Amino acid sequence: MTAQPIRVGLVIGQLSTGGAEGQLRLLCQGFDRFAVQPVVYCLSTQTEPYRGLLERAGIPVRVIAGGRAGRALQLRRALAGDRIDLVHAWLFIANAYAWAAGLGRRVALVTSARNCKRQGRWLDAINRRAFRASDAIIVNSNEVLRYIEREYQAPPERITVIPNAIDLERFHPRPRAVGSKCVIMVGRLVAQKNPLLFVAAAAALRARLPDARFVLVGDGPLRGQVQAAVRAAGLDDSFVLAGERGDVHELLGQADLFWLTSDWEGLPNAVIEALACGLPVVATDVGGTAELVREGQEGFLIAPGDCDALVARSVSILTDPAAQARLRAAARARAERFGVEQMVRATQALYEQALSGRAA
Numbered sequence: 001m002t003a004q005p006i007r008v009g010l011v012i013g014q015l016s017t018g019g020a021e022g023q024l025r026l027l028c029q030g031f032d033r034f035a036v037q038p039v040v041y042c043l044s045t046q047t048e049p050y051r052g053l054l055e056r057a058g059i060p061v062r063v064i065a066g067g068r069a070g071r072a073l074q075l076r077r078a079l080a081g082d083r084i085d086l087v088h089a090w091l092f093i094a095n096a097y098a099w100a101a102g103l104g105r106r107v108a109l110v111t112s113a114r115n116c117k118r119q120g121r122w123l124d125a126i127n128r129r130a131f132r133a134s135d136a137i138i139v140n141s142n143e144v145l146r147y148i149e150r151e152y153q154a155p156p157e158r159i160t161v162i163p164n165a166i167d168l169e170r171f172h173p174r175p176r177a178v179g180s181k182c183v184i185m186v187g188r189l190v191a192q193k194n195p196l197l198f199v200a201a202a203a204a205l206r207a208r209l210p211d212a213r214f215v216l217v218g219d220g221p222l223r224g225q226v227q228a229a230v231r232a233a234g235l236d237d238s239f240v241l242a243g244e245r246g247d248v249h250e251l252l253g254q255a256d257l258f259w260l261t262s263d264w265e266g267l268p269n270a271v272i273e274a275l276a277c278g279l280p281v282v283a284t285d286v287g288g289t290a291e292l293v294r295e296g297q298e299g300f301l302i303a304p305g306d307c308d309a310l311v312a313r314s315v316s317i318l319t320d321p322a323a324q325a326r327l328r329a330a331a332r333a334r335a336e337r338f339g340v341e342q343m344v345r346a347t348q349a350l351y352e353q354a355l356s357g358r359a360a
Contacts, residue, residue, distance in 0.1 A: 022269060036351065049246075075098070091112065098130070111131055113154075128153055139159055144266050166340070168335065191222070281298055293334075
């Protein structure tokens with residue numbers, strides 16, 4: 001343990017609803033403030049809901065807005081003004097700005113990767129430089145580790161896997177109605193999550209199980225297309241498009257099965273939340289999802305876009321009470337490996353290691 005708290009600057013592109021943003025909040029609130037003093041730097045004016053939550057927890061939030069060069073300069077000045085010892089960048093955009101802002105300064109740099117997706121020529125090139133310049137790199141799954149080694153030539157000896165975490169007290173199993181068949185997914189209505197596959201599979205499942213119901217939690221640019229698909233499939237009476245919600249844990253607690261229809265992922269927080277609530281999961285086998293859901297134990301994995309397999313696996317679960325009970329118990333047990341304390345402890349240890357490596 002260092003004699004003085006490590007002053008850590010956490011840089012992120014936005015603080016609106018999202019998986020990485022939620023993880024940043026859990027990490028900051030979990031820090032031992034005698035060991036780590038966090039300051040959050042948001043690279044846009046999209047700061048809610050997490051800015052308010054962070055500030056109420058006593059964590060300063062600085063908004064860094066403007067053009068590319070202006071933001072890099074603002075961030076550089078803010079880091080100096082706050083006497084930051086170590087910068088922890090979240091996601092690829094933040095990696096680029098944190099690296100640029102730290103050029104020539106004696107500040108430790110921790111970059112990160114949280115999904116398996118290229119970012120475009122300019123951002124990819126900057127991230128390659130940022131990864132090479134990093135004192136440490138955090139990824140949330142082994143699949144992401146392999147991805148950034150291959151696509152960004154990130155130095156493997158500097159990469160540490162620290163899985164996402166879940167508030168296990170908030171997300172927990174609840175009693176369910178006997179015979180209920182409620183299927184839920186939580187995710188932004190964007191191309192990555194492929195919500196139109198959710199609607200198509202819902203229609204096919206409803207044809208086989210007429211009492212099935214569906215809840216899609218989240219919002220985004222595809223909302224209009226999703227609404228139109230629901231109407232076209234004749235699902236209006238059995239489908240709830242819930243929008244963004246603050247009671248996701250309660251909605252998960254009322255469901256019987258969780259779907260993930262994504263085309264790409266890192267380590268999906270929504271799956272961990274579902275497991276913590278005791279939900280069996282049927283998910284596309286993308287990113288680090290296979291590191292959460294083991295085939296036949298907590299649920300099943302399908303190929304991206306495979307509507308038929310999604311429906312078939314779901315029917316096998318929803319019509320077999322004994323299998324449901326077994327999967328529910330396994331799901332909760334699996335989720336207990338992803339507590340906040342484990343993530344915080346591993347991250348603080350990495351910060352100390354990065355700083356000691358610089359001092360050596």
